[in-house]
Structure formats: structure tokens, C-alpha cells
Amino acid sequence: MILQDILTNKIITALQELYGVTLDSVEFQATRRDFEGDITVVIFPMLKVVKGNPVQIGEALGAYLEANVAQVSKFNVVKGFLNIVLSDSYYLDFFTGINNDANFGLIPQGTEAMMVEYSSPNTNKPLHLGHIRNNLLGYSVAEILKASGKKVYKTQIINDRGIHICKSMLAWQRFGNGETPQSTGLKGDKLVGNYYVKFDQEYKKEIEHLKEEGKTEEESKAQAPMMIAAQEMLRKWEAGDADTVALWEMMNGWVYEGFEETYHKLGVDFDSYYYESDTYLLGKDNIEEGLQKGVFFKKSDGSVWCDLTADGLDEKIVLRSDGTAVYMTQDIGTAIQRVKDHPDVNGMIYTVGNEQDYHFKVLFLILKKLGYRWAEHLYHLSYGMVDLPSGKMKSREGTVVDADDLIDEMTQTAKTISEELGKIDDLSSEEKDELYRIIGLGALKYYILKVDPKKRILFDPKESVDFQGNTGPFIQYTYARIQSILRKAGALAKPAEIESLILHPKEKELLKQLQFFPEKVQEAAASYSPALIANYTYELVKEFNSFYQNVPILGTEDEKEKYFRVALSTAVGSVIKTAFGLLGIQVPERM
């Protein structure tokens, strides 16, 4: 049982005995550095049930805990805060515990499953910086949920049909001269993306031409032959025209190969893939069902709507008057289909940008109204845009940061910096390349994940490759240093009387941090926020660095202390590794 639970029970009992009142929860926080103590009980919330002076209550509780809880050695009260000093023996026990537990802070997998959707790209252009934020968030949240005991399915819905891919297909057909990824040496998604751009260029020329002939902007856009041809192609695709479908399959195939390469480089993966070409007709049956249940209603023109005005939202269309589906129809159908495919799923996380906040609000509400049990556990992992110092990313203005280019750039920077330092000159060039990749990617991932998902990020390429301060490489570096200590220390025998150690304040500070790791993981899972894990890890690392600088590890004479400090470094190292695992960031043995 963790300490917080033990204390909670005792405090509840104490309040019963001393004041005859019942309390259901107790608030803890790590004691601030300026006060004496390790863990702090906040008295103020108790005032609702216990009438009295917070200081007196704190004193009484403190005395009770000191007398009745072995782990409590001292206490003091400042205003409404009861600061508890824990005994060294508690810390030593706790530490032995985490050292023996390879899965410290992680909860074993239970039966409840969640589905996490992320990435979900269009197939007409390569992945960019926005997708990177999406992928990193989705992947990390999936890992964090796993660590909190959930079974997790990672999935995506690939937007593989529609006018956008037809544009690329058309441009390739007309201007491509049979180019393929093999013939050009280009990544498939890049090649297809180039034709999407080509389409746009030609299309614009046509518009200009038509405008010169005296047509209005709107007329020109609608009448441009390129656009008409693209629309025709979409019709053919929907009709199942063999040539069109074959072209579509070929070009999408190229794109998927390119995407997989990017995902692989980024270190993310998926358990299943859903394709919009398979799901875009789903949902109509569910609408029918909803009509019968009275969740939806039909207007006189035949269109079907959901009235959400009672919930503070608008009326939302779910089926057009001609009986065809809209986006919402499809999403309703897809969600239901997914649970059919994975019957143990009891909740879904959608990693999608915040411009779709309203859409998901409506979707979740409709699914709830349709009465699905899992609809109670739907979450839109909404994230803000990624801005550049030069402003917003716009594909038309060529200000998009390409995912592959960015990863390569970060790796290159890691290389430059590492070479300047020259600490790894004895590694083979393969080992070096792998290391540069780990560091460059670590910098990128940490930079993005440490920010609260819902906030917009200002992505400054210069700053993101910074390796000092609150950055991924700084933490990776600390991990590497710990590994170095362990190599130097070799295998130390555990002295018998280790329990009698008196801890150095720096050691206590470190253990205090470590103590809160399991809590952080649960908190992060509950709020779907990798940023919590990132910031916790950084705090831990800073604490370790200070410890490392001020308390000799290998220099100490005393075998007990030496053993303990080395073992403590091991524990910190493994927590860093675990925490970074939750963020999808690798740690190097050396750097």
C-alpha cells in the first residue's frame, strides 16, 4: 500500500476519534522546499466538516499520526498545512520496494479496453508538422493508458477517397509520364503530393484564363476543365470504374509506403487501420435505428436531423434530403463498427485538432443519445495548431514543415552538436547514426509533448533543437550519465546493515520525487496529458543532477553509502526510461 493511502486511512480514523466526524478524502502535496517535511496534508478542506482552528486541528492530527504511524517521524504545522517528516527507514523501505519492482508505477493490464485514434491523414500529400503533433500525442496517450492498466488498440482512419485524391490522380494521368516512386526515387507520398500541387497550379492557370474571358471568380472556379475532370473522376470511382479504381489503388499504395516510412522513423505504430473508402457508407442503418428510437427526426424534405437545442447546441443534419450521408453519418457508423470489431472496447480517444471541437461534441452527444454504453467514455483529444515564428502553416504558400525533412534536420543537428563534443568518437558509424536519430527525435518529441495539448504551440526550429534546459536531450543526457556511473561502479554487493543508513537531504529530495511517479502516471491517464509526465521527468532529472553534483557517489568511502547512491541512481535511471517510454522517446546508453 502506498503511503498516501495509509495516511488517508489514519487521518479519517483520527478525525473520527478526535472530533467524531467523517471525511472521505484527504488532500496531499509534496512539501515545498522551503519548509521542513516530505509530504503535506492540507487542512483547509477539512474545515467543512470539522469546525475549528486549522492550526489546532493540524497539531492534533500531527500528534496522532506521529504516535500511530510508524513512517511518520516528525511534523510541523504552518497555517493550514500539516508538514510530515518521514523516517529514513520509510524511505529505505520504499526504495527497496521500487528497486525490486521492475514495473514501478505501472498498473498491470486489466480487462477494460480503449481505442485510441490518431494520425488519420489524407492520402493526397505527405505528413507535416501538424501530423507530428497529432502522432506524438496519440501514441503517447495510448502508452500512458496502457500504463494505467487499460488494454489499448491504436488505430487510424485513413481519408483515402474524395476529390482531393482525384486531383492528384488526374494531374498524374495528364502530366506524369508514367512516373513512379521507383523511377524517380521519390517517396510515394511525396510523389503524389507533387501532383496535388501540380493540379492546383494548372487549375489556377485555368481560372485566370477564364477570368480574362470575363467570367466571375466563382464561375471560373466551377467551370475550370481541371475541376470538372476531377469531379468526373470521383463519379467514376464511386461507380466502381475499373481503370479509375486501379489508378486509385496504385497511387494510394505509393502513399501508404511513404507514410509507413515516416511512422517508422517517428517510432509510432498502429494495431488496425480503417479506410474511409470502406466506411463512408456506414451509418445509414444507425440513422434509421435512431429515427425509430426517436433520437432523430425527419423534416418534410426528407432530410434527417438531431435536435440538440436542449443541450445548448444546434440542430444537426445526419442524413441529406437525397438520402446520402454526411461526415457525421459516417463517424457515427464508424464508431459503432469499431466496437463491433473490438467487443471489449469501452471507450475511444480521438486525436484530432481543435478546429473540430464542435463536431466531436455533437458526435459524442448523439452516440450517447443512441444509448451505447461505451459512449460514456469518449474523449476528443483536442490539440492546438502548430504555428511557426513566420505565422501559420499554409500549404499553398509553401510554409508547411514537412515531417521527413524535420526529422532529418533534427538528426543532423544532433550530429553536429555531438561531433563538437566528441564524447562518442569510439562508436561505430552505425552506432553513431542511431544515436543521432535518438537524440534528434528526442528533442523534437519532448519539445512538442511538454506543452499542454490544448494550447497552440509556437514551433521555433532554432529553439527546438536546443539541447539545454527543459529539453529531451538534457534528460537523455542524464540517463546516459547514470549508465556511465553504473558501468564504473560495476556490481556492488549489498551491505547487510543498509537499513540503518542516515539519508543525505539530497537523497531524500530525490526519493520524495520518485514517490510521486505512480500518481503522475494515473493523473496523466485521467487527463490524457503527456505533458504531465514530461514535466515530472524534468523535475526528477533536475533533482538528480543536483544530487549528482553535490553528493559524491563513487568517491564515498562508506560502502553502505556508495551502494545506496549507486542503487538510487539505478532507480532514477529506470524511472526516466519508463517515463520516456510513455512519451515514446528512447534513451541512449551513451551520448
Added chain:
RNA sequence: GGCCUCGUAGUUCAACGGAUAGAAUAGAAGUUUCCUAAACUUUAGAUCCAGGUUCGAUUCCUGGCGAGGCUACCA
């Protein structure tokens, strides 16, 4: 117009309604016979404005101001 999100040091980020609002960067000043100086130690600097709720508000509520997003029988 209506709805949603955000507003914290020069800059980039923290802070379950809790103690003197933390870090990092950039600025100033130090620390390498010692396990990795990509480090450590000092130092200076911030809650958009006005009300309200209460023991206590960066956090919750109301009204402004500023930034962004949504507001299609598109996806």
C-alpha cells in the same frame, strides 16, 4: 452576430482552488586535479483589465480587451 479555446518574466513553458506564482532560455557573476561541463551554483525579471464567489483565486463566475478556431444538405 452566435458558440468554443487561449491570454503568466524579453521569449518558450509550469502551477488537483492552497503556503513567498515555479522552471528554462536570453542577460549578469562564478564552478572542471573528482564518476560525462549537453552539467552545477548565485543573480535580476511576470499572472491582460474591472468586478464577484471564500479562510484563500493564475485557476471558478460575470463584464470588457486581445489572439485563434468553429459557425455547409464539404470532409
